[in-house]
Amino acid sequence: MKVTDDAAAAVSKRSAMTLFSDSTSHYSHRVRIVLAEKGVSVDLVEGVDGVxxxxxxxLNPYNTMPTLIDRDLILYESKVMMEYLDERFPHPPLLPVYPVARAESRLFMYRVERDWCSLVDTILHxxxxxxxxxxxxxxxxxxxxxxxxxxxxxxxxSEEFTLVDCCIAPILWRLPALGVDLRATKQTKPxxxxxxxxxxxxxxxxSLSIQEREMRI
Incomplete structure (x- = not known):
């Protein structure tokens, strides 16, 4: 994709890594979790009321959040951002080393998107x-x-915290705000x-924004 002159100028004005983030979006939240786990400083640009x-x-042909900018690289798909950050900042690793285990983690993320994220998006939108x-x-x-x-x-x-957990955590945090009443029982205790x-x-x-903190007050 060719970056427009306006986009190139906007990128050049930012020397630090920049994340355009929706403070209430679980997709933005998952990227912020990865950044926090890696201890990466980022210029955070929050949209107002999701705008x-x-x-x-x-910068982004879809005008969507999250969007991550690192020098002249522009990413606008959350899973791509998460894997890029894991490779760019390898410690602590958030994907397994071995190919089979890495493939399984990617498949788990795919299932989270198909089985849970789609339901969250329906509830919200x-x-x-x-x-x-x-x-x-x-x-x-x-x-x-x-x-x-x-x-x-x-x-x-997994025995270790991974990108899969980064995808699941924002959804679990939002359950009360989504109107999902998950009761504590013997079955749900784990x-x-x-x-x-x-x-x-x-x-x-x-990683929590002010708005996200208010979801569990």
Whole structure:
């Protein structure tokens, strides 16, 4: 893709890595978690009420957030950003070293997007009240059904915190704001323990915007 003169000028004005972020979006939040885990300083440009700043239209053909700029590189897909950051800043690693395990992690991220992110997006953006109600029910049921697997390992199918957890954590944090009432039962206890572990991480707390903190007040 050819970068326009206006976009090139906008990029040249920024010497630091820049993240255009929606302070309430779970897709933006996952990237902020990775940045915090890596300890990377970033120039954060927040949209207002989900509306991108005018500058973004010259940088991203879709005018969407998150958008990450690193020198002359412009990325506007959250999973691509996450993997780029993991390779650009290799410590601590957030994907397994071995190809099979890395492929499995990528497949887990794909399933999170298909099974959970799609439901979250319906809840947030659909004007069909019936579809929203169904999405809330399905998201809660899916979370409850999957809870027992969190008793097996400390993180999602892993002994170590990975990019998969970075994708899941913003959704779990938003459950009350999404109207998903996940009750603490014997079955869901492992999931609640997992949430406590995620939310207690220093990097997770650093990643939260003011609006996101208010989601669990």
């Amino acid at each position: 991108p700043v005018p500058e973004l239209g010259d 659909s004007s069909d009240a019936g579809a929203v109600a169904v999405a809330r029910r399905d998201l809660g049921d899916s979370m409850a059904a999957l809870s027992p697997i969190f008793a097996e390992k400390p993180y999602f199918m 999931l609640f323990n997992y949430m406590d572990s995620l939310f207690g991480r220093e990097a997770f707390q650093e």
